[in-house]
Amino acid sequence: MNAPSQTFVSDVIIPAQAPPRNSVGINGWMRKNLFSTPLNSIMTVILVVFIVWAVTPFIRFTLIDATWSGADRQVCLQSSGACWAYVKAYLPQFIYGRYPIGERWRVDLVFWILVIGMVPMLIPRAPFKRLNAIFLLGIFPVAAFILLTGGHYQFAGRLIPNSIMPPSPLRFAIEFGIVSAVILFFVGLFAWLSGRPIAGSGNVVGTILAGIAAVLALCSIDFGLVPVETANWGGLLVTLVVAITGMIASLPLGILLALGRRSEMPVVRLASTIFIEVWRGVPLITVLFMASVMLPLFLPDGVTFDKLLRALIGVALFNAAYMAETIRGGLQAIPRGQYEGAKALGLGYWQMMRMIILPQSLRIVIPGIVGSFISLFKDTTLVIIIGLYDFLGQIQASANDAKWASPVTGLTGYIFAAMVFWAFCFSMSRYAAFTERRLDRGRR
Amino acid sequence: MATLLNNPTYRGYAFQIVFVLVLGWLVWDIIDNTARNLQKANIAAGYGFLDRTAGFGIVQKLVDYAESSSYGRALLIGLLNTLLVSGLGIILATVLGFIVGVARLSSNWLVSRVAAAYVEILRNIPLLLQLFFWYFMVLRAVPGMREKWTLFGVFHLNIGGLHVPKLVLGETAWVIGAAILIAIAIMIFVAKWGAARQSATGYRPPVGWINLAVLIGLPVAAFFVAGQPLHFDVPVFNETGPLLMRGFQADSGMTVIPEFVGLLLSLSLYTAAYIAEVVRSGIQAVSRGQTEAAASLGLRPRQTLRLVVVPQAMRVIIPPLTNQYLNLTKNSSLAVAVAYPDLVAVGGTVLNQTGQAVEVVSIWMLFYLGLSFLTSAVMGYFNKRAALVER
Structure with a gap:
C-alpha cells in the first residue's frame, strides 16, 4: 500500500516579510555600529559621556555664555563666555595689522585679484589653464607687490663707480643694458660655435631679459600710491604674504633642485642633494633665526633687506627643499618609456622636461604641493619669533591691550585663531584629497 | 668645435665647471662679506667664546650648571x-x-x-x-x-x-638595575629556546608567560634582597x-x-x-x-x-x-x-x-x-x- 504523496507545493506566494525589527532602521544601525559587542557598548557609553563632558563647556563658552557686542572690556569682565565683541573690535587689525586705514582697499584689491586668479585654477574643468598660470605666477606677484608696497622703487645701480656717474635709475638702466648685452653676446657666441641658428637661442634669453626689464620698470613707476613700510604690515596679510610668496618662489626653485638631484652630472647632483638635505634637516626656527641674524652678515656694505623680506627669503629656501622632494617623487613616477620616447624623438634635455616630463609629473604632485602649502601656511606662525606680527602674533599682542583685557579675552582670541587656521587648512586638505581621487580615477 | 660643443659629455663637463665656478664665487663672496662685517662689528670669529662665562641662569638643568658656567x-x-x-x-x-x-x-x-x-x-x-x-x-x-x-x-x-x-635611589639600587639586565638576557634566551622548541616539536612553550614572570619577578626579588633601596620623595x-x-x-x-x-x-x-x-x-x-x-x-x-x-x-x-x-x-x-x-x-x-x-x-x-x-x-x-x- 502506497502512502499518498506527501509532497506539498504551495500555490500561493508567501509575501515577503519585513526584516527583523532590530536589524533595520536606526535601531539596527545602532546595534551594528555602536553596540555590536560588550566591549563596543562600553566604549560607546564612555565616549558619549566624554563628548558631553568635553563639548558642552565648549558650546557654552563659545555660544551660550558668549558676549556678542560691546564697546570695551566692561561687557566681558563678568562674563564666563567668549568675548566676541573683542574680536569684532579688533578684526580689522587681525586682517591688516597696522596697514594705514585709508590704504586698506589696496590689500582688498590684491585679495580679490588673487581669488579671481585662484578659483578657475582650482576648478579642474575651467579652461585657459596655461594663461591662468601665467597670470598667477607672473602678473599677480608684480601687481601685488606694487599695490601692497606702493611701488615707485628707486633703483640706484652699483656697478659703475660713483665718481663716473652718481646713483640714479638711469645708471641702473645702463648697467642692466650692459649686463644684458654681455649675456646675449655669450649666448650668441655659444650658438654660433655649436652651429645652431643664433636667433633661436637669442629669442628665448632675450624674452626673459625683456620680461625682467619690464617688471623692474613697472616697479619703479610712480603710480601715485602712498608707500607703506612692511613694518606696518600685519595680521592675516602677513600670514598670506609669507605663505603665498614662499610658495610661488619655491616652486621654480624646487623644480630646478628636483631636476638637479636627478641629474646625471655628479657635481650638480651633489650640490642639489646637499642643499635639499641641509634645509630639510633643520627646524624652520633656526632657518628664520639665520635669515634674521646671519643674512645681514652675508650681504655687502650698503645692501639691507627689511625684516619681512629676510623672513621671506628664509621661508622660500626652506620650502624649496621640501618642494623639491615632492616634485622628485612626481619625476620618479613617470615611466622610463616617456624619457626614452622623448629622447628618441630627438628632444634636448630642456625640451624633454618642458614638453613631456614636467607637465605629467607636476599634475601627479598637485596633492603633494597642496599638502606642503598647508604645512607652510601653519608654519608661517613661527615668524612671531623673529618679531613679525602675523595673524596669530597680532591676536597674541592684542589680548594684552588694556582696553579689552579680561579673563576671557586671551582664550577667545586663541579660539578665533584656531577656527580661522582650521578653516583654511581643512578646506585645502579636502581639496588635495579631491584632486587625488580625481587623478586616481584618471589613471585607472 | 661645433661637434665638441654638441657632444653631451663635453657639454656636461663644461656646464659643471661653470657651475662650480659660479658656486665658488658665490660662497667666496659670502665669506668675504661676512668676514668684513664681523670685523666692522668687532666680533672675533671662532668658537673661543664657548669657554667664556655665560652669566645667565637656566630654569631646567639635567646636569650641573650655574651662572658662572661657560x-x-x-x-x-x-x-x-x-x-x-x-x-x-x-x-x-x-x-x-x-x-x-x-x-x-x-x-x-x-x-x-x-x-x-x-x-x-x-x-x-x-x-x-x-x-x-x-x-x-x-x-x-x-x-x-x-x-x-x-x-x-x-x-x-x-x-x-x-x-x-621623586624616585630616590638608595646605595644598593644598582642591584635592581643589574637584575633588570639579567632578566632581559634570560628573556632573549627563553625566546630563542621557545622558537627552537617550536620548530623541533611543533608545540610552542608559553614563552610570553615565562618572560613576563622573569621580567617582574627578578627585579622585585632584587628589590627585597638589596634591602628595599628605592623610595619616593x-x-x-x-x-x-x-x-x-x-x-x-x-x-x-x-x-x-x-x-x-x-x-x-x-x-x-x-x-x-x-x-x-x-x-x-x-x-x-x-x-x-x-x-x-x-x-x-x-x-x-x-x-x-x-x-x-x-x-x-x-x-x-x-x-x-x-x-x-x-x-x-x-x-x-x-x-x-x-x-x-x-x-x-x-x-x-x-x-x-x-x-x-x-x-x-x-x-x-x-x-x-x-x-x-x-x-x-x-x-x-x-x-x-x-x-x-x-x-
Whole structure:
C-alpha cells in the first residue's frame, strides 16, 4: 500500500516579510555600529559621556555664555563666555595689522585679484589653464607687490663707480643694458660655435631679459600710491604674504633642485642633494633665526633687506627643499618609456622636461604641493619669533591691550585663531584629497 | 668645435665647471662679506667664546650648571633639554598615535568618528597656536603658588609647575638595575629556546608567560634582597604657617616646570595626530587577502594580528614614523616661544649676548643635521632588513 504523496507545493506566494525589527532602521544601525559587542557598548557609553563632558563647556563658552557686542572690556569682565565683541573690535587689525586705514582697499584689491586668479585654477574643468598660470605666477606677484608696497622703487645701480656717474635709475638702466648685452653676446657666441641658428637661442634669453626689464620698470613707476613700510604690515596679510610668496618662489626653485638631484652630472647632483638635505634637516626656527641674524652678515656694505623680506627669503629656501622632494617623487613616477620616447624623438634635455616630463609629473604632485602649502601656511606662525606680527602674533599682542583685557579675552582670541587656521587648512586638505581621487580615477 | 660643443659629455663637463665656478664665487663672496662685517662689528670669529662665562641662569638643568658656567656648558644644558622633551614626546606621541590610528579603523562608528575628529582638528591647527593654548591658557590658569590641584592623589599642579614624587635611589639600587639586565638576557634566551622548541616539536612553550614572570619577578626579588633601596620623595605641601612659607617645600619631590609640560603636551598631541594617520595607512596597506588567508589557515584573530598583519604593516609604518619622530624633534625648537630652555632658546640667548651668529647657528645646524643623518642611517639599515624579499 502506497502512502499518498506527501509532497506539498504551495500555490500561493508567501509575501515577503519585513526584516527583523532590530536589524533595520536606526535601531539596527545602532546595534551594528555602536553596540555590536560588550566591549563596543562600553566604549560607546564612555565616549558619549566624554563628548558631553568635553563639548558642552565648549558650546557654552563659545555660544551660550558668549558676549556678542560691546564697546570695551566692561561687557566681558563678568562674563564666563567668549568675548566676541573683542574680536569684532579688533578684526580689522587681525586682517591688516597696522596697514594705514585709508590704504586698506589696496590689500582688498590684491585679495580679490588673487581669488579671481585662484578659483578657475582650482576648478579642474575651467579652461585657459596655461594663461591662468601665467597670470598667477607672473602678473599677480608684480601687481601685488606694487599695490601692497606702493611701488615707485628707486633703483640706484652699483656697478659703475660713483665718481663716473652718481646713483640714479638711469645708471641702473645702463648697467642692466650692459649686463644684458654681455649675456646675449655669450649666448650668441655659444650658438654660433655649436652651429645652431643664433636667433633661436637669442629669442628665448632675450624674452626673459625683456620680461625682467619690464617688471623692474613697472616697479619703479610712480603710480601715485602712498608707500607703506612692511613694518606696518600685519595680521592675516602677513600670514598670506609669507605663505603665498614662499610658495610661488619655491616652486621654480624646487623644480630646478628636483631636476638637479636627478641629474646625471655628479657635481650638480651633489650640490642639489646637499642643499635639499641641509634645509630639510633643520627646524624652520633656526632657518628664520639665520635669515634674521646671519643674512645681514652675508650681504655687502650698503645692501639691507627689511625684516619681512629676510623672513621671506628664509621661508622660500626652506620650502624649496621640501618642494623639491615632492616634485622628485612626481619625476620618479613617470615611466622610463616617456624619457626614452622623448629622447628618441630627438628632444634636448630642456625640451624633454618642458614638453613631456614636467607637465605629467607636476599634475601627479598637485596633492603633494597642496599638502606642503598647508604645512607652510601653519608654519608661517613661527615668524612671531623673529618679531613679525602675523595673524596669530597680532591676536597674541592684542589680548594684552588694556582696553579689552579680561579673563576671557586671551582664550577667545586663541579660539578665533584656531577656527580661522582650521578653516583654511581643512578646506585645502579636502581639496588635495579631491584632486587625488580625481587623478586616481584618471589613471585607472 | 661645433661637434665638441654638441657632444653631451663635453657639454656636461663644461656646464659643471661653470657651475662650480659660479658656486665658488658665490660662497667666496659670502665669506668675504661676512668676514668684513664681523670685523666692522668687532666680533672675533671662532668658537673661543664657548669657554667664556655665560652669566645667565637656566630654569631646567639635567646636569650641573650655574651662572658662572661657560657658554659651552649652557649649550650642553640646552641640548640635553631638547633631547629630554623630544624623547618623552616621542614615547607619548607613539602610544597615543597608535591608539588613535587603530581607533580610526574600529568597527564602532562612534570610536572611529571621534578618532577622525581628533586627527582632523589637531592636524589643521598650527602647533605654535596649540602650544600657546596649553601654556598660556591651561598652565597659566591653574592655582597660584599657595594652592594646588591634585590629580590621582600624587600629581599636583599649580602655577609653579607639575609637582610629582621623586624616585630616590638608595646605595644598593644598582642591584635592581643589574637584575633588570639579567632578566632581559634570560628573556632573549627563553625566546630563542621557545622558537627552537617550536620548530623541533611543533608545540610552542608559553614563552610570553615565562618572560613576563622573569621580567617582574627578578627585579622585585632584587628589590627585597638589596634591602628595599628605592623610595619616593613626595612633594610636601604646607597649607598652614606663615603666608610666605605656604605652598610646596622647595626641596621636596620633583617639580616639572610648566614650560616643559606645555611643550611636551602640545608636541605629543600634535604629532600623535600625524602618527595616527601613518598607522592607519600602514594597517590599511596590508591587503585583506592576508587576513583571510590567515583565518583559513586556522589562525585566531589575535594570532592573525600578531603574526600576519602587524609585521607587514610595520614595514609600511616605520619609515614615515621615523620621519614624524624627526619632525617632533625639530618642532621642539618651538620651545623658544615659551622660553623653555632647549638648544635653540639657549643658543638664542648666547647669540644675543655674544653676537656670534655664525657659530651659534652652525652649532644648531650641526646638531639637527647630525640627528637626521643618524636617523636616516638607522632607517636605511632597517629598511634593508625589513624590505620585502621577492622570491
